[in-house]
Amino acid sequence: MRVLIFSLEAVEHSQSQLRLLGPASYLPKEEFEFIWAPSVKAILSLSTLPDIVIFHRNYYRLTEMKKIIKFCRKRDIPTVMEFDDYVLEVPTAYASHNYYESIKDDLKAIFKQVDALIVTNERIKEAYRRYNPNIFLLPNLIDEKIWKKPVLQKKGVDDKIIIGYAGAQSHAYDFENVISAIQYILSKYKDRIILRFIGYQPIEFSNLPNFEHIPMINSYKKYASALLNSDFSFALAPLKKDIVTKYKSNIKYLEYSACGYPGIYSAVEPYADSIKNKETGLLVSNSSEDWIAAMEEMIKDATLRKTIAQNAYNDVRQNYSMNSGAVQCKNVLEQIAHSRTNKKRYSLVPLFSYGPYMLYAALRKMLGL
Numbered sequence: 154m155r156v157l158i159f160s161l162e163a164v165e166h167s168q169s170q171l172r173l174l175g176p177a178s179y180l181p182k183e184e185f186e187f188i189w190a191p192s193v194k195a196i197l198s199l200s201t202l203p204d205i206v207i208f209h210r211n212y213y214r215l216t217e218m219k220k221i222i223k224f225c226r227k228r229d230i231p232t233v234m235e236f237d238d239y240v241l242e243v244p245t246a247y248a249s250h251n252y253y254e255s256i257k258d259d260l261k262a263i264f265k266q267v268d269a270l271i272v273t274n275e276r277i278k279e280a281y282r283r284y285n286p287n288i289f290l291l292p293n294l295i296d297e298k299i300w301k302k303p304v305l306q307k308k309g310v311d312d313k314i315i316i317g318y319a320g321a322q323s324h325a326y327d328f329e330n331v332i333s334a335i336q337y338i339l340s341k342y343k344d345r346i347i348l349r350f351i352g353y354q355p356i357e358f359s360n361l362p363n364f365e366h367i368p369m370i371n372s373y374k375k376y377a378s379a380l381l382n383s384d385f386s387f388a389l390a391p392l393k394k395d396i397v398t399k400y401k402s403n404i405k406y407l408e409y410s411a412c413g414y415p416g417i418y419s420a421v422e423p424y425a426d427s428i429k430n431k432e433t434g435l436l437v438s439n440s441s442e443d444w445i446a447a448m449e450e451m452i453k454d455a456t457l458r459k460t461i462a463q464n465a466y467n468d469v470r471q472n473y474s475m476n477s478g479a480v481q482c483k484n485v486l487e488q489i490a491h492s493r494t495n496k497k498r499y500s501l502v503p504l505f506s507y508g509p510y511m512l513y514a515a516l517r518k519m520l521g522l
Contacts, residue, residue: 327398
């Protein structure tokens with residue numbers, strides 16, 4: 154089965170690895186071939202047409218997507234839209250609000266035109282069902298080849314408490330009520346605390362001597378390595394409750410727990426659905442007072458940190474393994490592929506329809522260029 158993935162994401166980026174290439178690496182290579190395509194020309198350059206075309210988090214080349222859908226329909230090739238966000242009601246507080254509002258109608262049309270949708274959780278599935286009833290669920294999972302088993306619950310540096318966070322700069326929105334809580338903790342515990350953030354750099358802490366910042370790492374494998382070696386005593390995962398976060402996944406819980414880090418999480422859907430309070434994490438409201446109380450509890454109680462770390466680690470390894478989830482991925486791809494006949498997989502129509510590009514690609518392949 155040849156699966157062509159039309160995406161603007163680099164292959165090494167987190168979403169590429171999490172959503173498609175990671176699960177693909179667990180599928181039998183003699184049964185599946187995955188081709189990463191950054192443009193419409195990539196599909197036209199193939200000497201053999203794919204069995205499935207997947208649009209991966211691609212909201213910026215809608216015109217090309219429409220061309221590919223039309224191309225595939227004529228050749229009975231199933232098309233799939235894959236994503237892990239709800240982008241039809243982005244709040245005005247988000248920087249991306251105006252853009253998504255401008256393409257909303259086009260996106261709805263594409264959702265209806267593709268043969269299937271692949272999403273990460275039941276909430277997104279229900280939200281998009283009105284546009285396309287043929288929806289498949291593939292949750293985010295942890296790739297054991299990347300998230301190698303760490304030494305659980307390290308002690309930190311000279312018995313200091315390392316409070317950590319890993320996430321993009323866009324999550325400043327989620328930290329609005331948490332910044333003041335961290336400032337209180339820093340003032341109360343002074344030299345005992347080290348802040349170690351990967352990616353997001355709060356301007357309130359950037360000049361503090363006990364704030365350590367690691368710039369965001371685009372390669373998911375290198376990011377995983379940096380997080381595994383960050384030695385957090387506990388990690389933070391604030392998330393504001395709004396129409397977008399309601400549909401998000403629990404990726405931070407998966408990553409922190411795979412590292413053996415206990416975490417404090419906002420008590421909103423993606424975390425409240427999967428975390429047992431005080432067993433696999435601390436769930437708190439988004440008030441500054443609750444974040445202070447939770448951080449103090451983690452600082453004072455080493456036994457609690459160790460217990461949560463071990464429980465969460467076991468939970469993720471047992472229930473969110475990409476190795477075991479690969480069977481589900483295989484089944485979904487096979488169901489989608491068989492939804493159309495694919496009688497014209499070996500058609501030479503692209504050559505005559507689009508000029509010499511396909512012939513040029515074939516000649517380069519023959520010459521080893």
